[in-house]
Amino acid sequence: MRDKLLKEIGMSLFTICAFSFVSLSFLVDIDFKNRDLSDLIDSKHEVLANEISTLNPAPPVIMVKRLSETFGNYSQNIVNHSGISYDYSKKFALQLGNDPANFNEEFIASFFKSEFLQTKVLENTNWMIGRDWDSYEDFAQNFDEKVQYINQSVIAEFGISDTTYLLPQVMQAGAPDWLKTGIVALMIFGFAVLGGFLYALPLAFKHDGIHNDHVFHNKSQTRHYPAIIVFICLVVFYIVLYQLPAYLTNQVVLLTPVAEKLAGGASDRWFLYGFLYTIAMMTMGFKMMLKYKGNKYQQVRTASVLFFQIAFAFTLPQILTSFQLPAYDLKSAWPLEYTFFFDWRVGQYLNEGTFGIFLFGWGVLLFAVGVPLFTYFFGKRWYCSWVCGCGGLAETVGDPYRHLSDKSLGAWKIERYLVHGVLAFAVLMTVWVSYTTFTGISELLGISSYDVRSVYGFSIGFVFAGAVGTGFYPVMGNRVWCRFGCPLAAYLGLVQRFKSRFRITTNGGQCISCGNCSTYCEMGIDVRWYAQRGQNIVRSSCVGCGVCSAVCPRGVLKLENKGEDGRISENPILIGQEGVSLNI
Numbered sequence: 238m239r240d241k242l243l244k245e246i247g248m249s250l251f252t253i254c255a256f257s258f259v260s261l262s263f264l265v266d267i268d269f270k271n272r273d274l275s276d277l278i279d280s281k282h283e284v285l286a287n288e289i290s291t292l293n294p295a296p297p298v299i300m301v302k303r304l305s306e307t308f309g310n311y312s313q314n315i316v317n318h319s320g321i322s323y324d325y326s327k328k329f330a331l332q333l334g335n336d337p338a339n340f341n342e343e344f345i346a347s348f349f350k351s352e353f354l355q356t357k358v359l360e361n362t363n364w365m366i367g368r369d370w371d372s373y374e375d376f377a378q379n380f381d382e383k384v385q386y387i388n389q390s391v392i393a394e395f396g397i398s399d400t401t402y403l404l405p406q407v408m409q410a411g412a413p414d415w416l417k418t419g420i421v422a423l424m425i426f427g428f429a430v431l432g433g434f435l436y437a438l439p440l441a442f443k444h445d446g447i448h449n450d451h452v453f454h455n456k457s458q459t460r461h462y463p464a465i466i467v468f469i470c471l472v473v474f475y476i477v478l479y480q481l482p483a484y485l486t487n488q489v490v491l492l493t494p495v496a497e498k499l500a501g502g503a504s505d506r507w508f509l510y511g512f513l514y515t516i517a518m519m520t521m522g523f524k525m526m527l528k529y530k531g532n533k534y535q536q537v538r539t540a541s542v543l544f545f546q547i548a549f550a551f552t553l554p555q556i557l558t559s560f561q562l563p564a565y566d567l568k569s570a571w572p573l574e575y576t577f578f579f580d581w582r583v584g585q586y587l588n589e590g591t592f593g594i595f596l597f598g599w600g601v602l603l604f605a606v607g608v609p610l611f612t613y614f615f616g617k618r619w620y621c622s623w624v625c626g627c628g629g630l631a632e633t634v635g636d637p638y639r640h641l642s643d644k645s646l647g648a649w650k651i652e653r654y655l656v657h658g659v660l661a662f663a664v665l666m667t668v669w670v671s672y673t674t675f676t677g678i679s680e681l682l683g684i685s686s687y688d689v690r691s692v693y694g695f696s697i698g699f700v701f702a703g704a705v706g707t708g709f710y711p712v713m714g715n716r717v718w719c720r721f722g723c724p725l726a727a728y729l730g731l732v733q734r735f736k737s738r739f740r741i742t743t744n745g746g747q748c749i750s751c752g753n754c755s756t757y758c759e760m761g762i763d764v765r766w767y768a769q770r771g772q773n774i775v776r777s778s779c780v781g782c783g784v785c786s787a788v789c790p791r792g793v794l795k796l797e798n799k800g801e802d803g804r805i806s807e808n809p810i811l812i813g814q815e816g817v818s819l820n821i
């Protein structure tokens with residue numbers, strides 16, 4: 238009765254806070270009246286700033302559209318005034334006499350007004366002068382295609398070239414001041430965390446040991462509607478965060494006082510994300526501590542991932558930013574940290590002198606020496622289960638879904654292709670961007686490194702790591718990203734499989750084939766299969782979370798870092814018609 242009540246109060250508190258958080262996008266107005274936009278919009282665009290200040294107040298879901306239209310109209314006016322207006326073609330054809338042969342430098346100088354426009358037209362259409370054209374239509378079609386590029390240059394010169402970054406910032410300037418005081422944030426996040434704690438508290442009254450009771454009868458943990466709702470919410474959140482950040486304006490400004498204290502600047506969507514990520518991990522980490530009480534390995538491991546998330550992933554980059562130094566999470570290694578060799582980033586390091594060189598050297602040492610060395614001694618668990626933020630989120634927030642990982646051979650096959658495919662893609666992408674970084678040339682083998690990085694950033698950084706990697710917890714288990722997509726996990730896994738002291742030893746004689754270990758293996762390893770044969774587990778995907786061992790009622794499984802000898806032994810128990818013998 239007491240436990241049920243605590244859980245219900247906790248869940249209600251959390252749900253109310255979640256609704257309040259989301260409703261900020263729908264119910265709280267953005268208002269630009271009497272707002273100073275001079276820090277964001279240059280005085281030469283005073284007309285634009287004035288137009289924005291006349292927009293009627295509206296919540297973000299409506300204001301984003303109004304503001305986008307205002308930016309669009311402003312750019313159109315710039316084009317009409319200084320670029321090639323879209324009704325140019327009739328006049329153009331008339332003056333050329335419908336004859337492409339008349340298109341030359343003199344014509345460009347006479348037809349287009351400004352010197353800037355003449356230069357841009359010539360730059361883009363030089364190749365069209367003096368060519369044999371099949372028809373005027375053919376010429377006109379090619380010219381039409383160039384018009385948009387020419388107008389983009391005009392907008393870049395006279396207007397605002399990239400409104401994608403400006404729009405969320407302008408939206409923040411119009412957010413209400415009362416949201417920025419910290420009081421609303423304290424209430425929403427404070428009560429949400431309290432709700433999480435109350436929900437977890439009944440675990441404190443249970444006896445030691447892991448309580449995974451009834452997971453397959455619990456609708457919120459088994460792909461039924463409550464889990465599907467969580468799944469949809471998570472995926473939508475990631476889509477909005479990455480693709481439509483302006484809709485989160487009111488949520489972002491909630492954290493203004495925290496961002497000012499920590500980073501000495503305004504909050505942005507990544508600050509909000511880091512904050513949510515960290516408090517979600519802390520709340521569910523508390524639950525893990527209670528659930529695994531009596532199991533030191535699990536408790537210390539949980540404390541470790543929380544420490545690395547709070548200190549290294551969230552706080553340290555903010556402190557570095559406040560000192561105007563490159564924000565770097567020192568524990569994040571390439572290729573998970575896939576922007577490490579991007580030109581802007583290497584430029585940042587080099588501009589920072591000794592400290593920048595230290596950061597760059599640290600990053601190189603970490604992936605080239607630290608990762609293989611530590612993995613040799615401890616297996617990939619030192620990173621995936623003790624240090625990594627993605628692993629930390631999976632082990633805390635994702636823990637209720639760990640049994641949903643697919644244990645089939647088919648899933649194992651897909652996992653091997655996918656995760657090593659992503660590693661290969663990350664290596665290739667890095668070759669391309671490094672070439673640009675260190676030579677200044679943007680193309681290699683005719684492919685632009687900027688295109689390669691944007692394809693990687695979208696497909697792996699956003700879709701795989703974000704929307705699928707975390708959003709799919711409630712339907713595919715908690716290590717979707719680590720298992721199928723993380724290039725660092727693939728790299729660690731190769732070392733673990735072929736050159737490591739780590740293994741899980743199995744005392745096959747004690748196994749009663751209950752299957753707990755396989756059920757709760759988040760990496761989809763059929764642990765029982767190995768346990769029944771008394772075979773060591775040296776799978777590259779094993780993250781050494783130790784939960785298989787923790788849930789085994791017979792003490793069959795043991796995580797060990799011994800010498801390499803005898804680590805890999807195929808068929809240690811031979812089962813034949815004549816009997817069973819040990820293959821030693």
Ligand code: SF4
Pocket residue numbers: 741757758759760761762764774778779780781782783784785786
């Ligand atoms: S085999 Fe055990 S230690 Fe390895 S990932 Fe699965 S549950 Fe964790």
Ligand code: SF4
Pocket residue numbers: 747748749750751752753754755764765768769785788789790791792793794
């Ligand atoms: S949990 Fe232990 S006893 Fe049960 S199948 Fe796995 S190794 Fe065997």
